[in-house]
Amino acid sequence: xxxxxxxxxxxxxxxxxxxxxxxxxxxxxxxxxxxxxxxxxxxxxxxxxxxxxxxxxxxxxxxxxxxxxxxxxxxxxxxxxxxxxxxxxxxxxxxxxxxxxxxxxxxxxxxxxxxxxxxxxxxxxx
Numbered sequence: 736x737x738x739x740x741x742x743x744x745x746x747x748x749x750x751x752x753x754x755x756x757x758x759x760x761x762x763x764x765x766x767x768x769x770x771x772x773x774x775x776x777x778x779x780x781x782x783x784x785x786x787x788x789x790x791x792x793x794x795x796x797x798x799x800x801x802x803x804x805x806x807x808x809x810x811x812x813x814x815x816x817x818x819x820x821x822x823x824x825x826x827x828x829x830x831x832x833x834x835x836x837x838x839x840x841x842x843x844x845x846x847x848x849x850x851x852x853x854x855x856x857x858x859x860x861x
Contacts (some may be wrong), residue, residue, distance in 0.1 A: 736802065737812065737848040738793035742785045744819050747778045748839040752816035755782050756843070764790050764809040764847050782843055786811070789845040813846040 745752070755778045759767035764786060771783035790806060797804035819840035825833045 736793060736796060736800070737846060738789050738796050739844070739846045740785050740789035740792055741845075742781055742788075742843045745781045745841045745843055746838070747781060747841055749816050749818045749841045751776065752778045752782065752841045752843060755779050756814050756816050759786070759811060760814050761851065762811055763807070764811055765806055767811055782814075782816075782845075785843045785845045786814075786847075789847045793847055808849050809847045810849070810851040811845060812848045812851075813844070815844055817842045817844070 755771070755774060755776055758774070759770055759782070762770070767786055768783060768790075771779045771786065790809060793809060794804050794806075819842045821840065822838040824836040824838060826836050828834050
């Protein structure tokens with residue numbers, strides 16, 4: 736059984752989110768939560784929340800289908816951080832000039848399932 740969760744317009748740059756996403760790709764979902772709970776990077780918190788949401792979605796889907804559910808059996812089948820819209824702001828500089836400040840956003844997607852499947856996962860595989 737597969738379950739998917741998405742967080743859109745998260746105020747973290749996709750590059751920083753991908754550093755965290757690459758660490759937990761392919762791991763057991765429970766193990767990924769433990770890694771994310773103690774990761775020092777700021778992007779770890781929104782990624783952890785999306786993984787928790789995907790696990791909860793899998794639990795709900797199993798209850799609806801009347802199937803047995805065990806959190807320990809779930810693996811992260813696909814996880815990726817895509818680029819969202821960029822907010823453009825202006826910062827005043829010397830002599831009347833202005834610099835552009837790019838406030839980037841991410842769309843974080845997690846797919847959890849019963850089996851450890853690397854095929855079809857988006858992003859880099861290491």
